[in-house]
Each structure stands twice: as C-alpha cells, then as structure tokens.
Amino acid sequence: MQTMECIRERRSVRNYKPDPIPEDIIKEIIEAATHAPSSGNVQDWEFIVVKNPETKMKVAAAAWEQNFIVSAPVVLVVCSDLDRISAAYGSRGETLYSIQNTSAAIQNILLAAWEKEVGSCWIGAFNENKIRDTLVLPSNVRPLAIITLGYPAEVSKKPRRRDVKEVLHMERWE
C-alpha cells in the first residue's frame, strides 16, 4: 500500500473480530513505532502490550468505560519515560517532547497496522492514575495513550476533514 493511500484510508476502528493478531505482526507494528522521529533521538517511548481479558477490563474502566477496549485482541499502552526525556531536555522535554515523541510513534503504529489490515483506535481519554495502578508503572513512566488493535469487524465512514484551503496559511496568518 502506498503511503498516501494508507494515510487517506486509515480509520479509527472500534469494532473488532475476535481473531488474534499474530505475534510477528504485533512486533512489526511496534517496530514501526521505534522508527519514528524523536527529539535528539532520545526515544523515550515504552510500549506495554495487554491481552489478558481482566487487565483489558481494568484498562477500559480507567478509560471511562470505553468498553470496546475489551473486545480488541491487543491493547497497547504507550508511555514516556520522563527521566530519560528530562535528562536530555529538562522541563520542555518532560512537558512537550514526551507528548510529541510518543505521538509520532503512535501515528506510525496506526499506519503500520492499517497497512497490515489491522484496525486501531488512539484513545486519549483515561485516568492516568488508574492506568498506572493497573500496569504497575514506575513513577517516572507516564501513560500517554491507549491504542486498541484488532482485525476490523466494521469500519465506519471517514469523518469529514477540514479542507487544505481552510487550514493552510501562506507566509503569515491572514
């Protein structure tokens, strides 16, 4: 699949078939994440794979009962190691680059998954402390996103995008 086709066609998928995702495909999807750019190549990202149904239920509860999480065969929790990023970039690293670096990694995950016909959804609405407790995260590791992965049972229509004309500013704002 061509890059632009993958970018245009990718959808958030919230309805999954129960079929498991082969380990090598999961590994390749995570590998895609590790090729993302990061500030100073610090690579502060950490990925936790959750397949255990009870743990998935706890993750869904932490995500304000977004129960489709439980039906995804694989749930990835994307974290930043704040010690690693702040050692390089201080508070800007901790408050901004950690989010930017993991977001770049996440986008690679979504696109690599789509190319392999694996649906995904980026979930940002969750209680960080509950995720911390569930996954026994050390205090320097901040959970920044939950990504569900699974073969799509249903793909919804593409939500409207703002047109390029609407968002593009040439040379200055007006």
Ligand SMILES: Cc1cc2nc3c(=O)[nH]c(=O)nc-3n(C[C@H](O)[C@H](O)[C@H](O)COP(=O)(O)O)c2cc1C
């Ligand atoms: C930072 C962020 C947080 C999001 N949080 C959630 C979420 O908590 N639950 C959810 O179902 N989708 C979530 N999404 C997915 C968006 O709803 C989705 O990307 C958007 O509606 C566009 O649809 P598309 O991904 O199919 O193009 C999130 C996406 C981003 C980038």
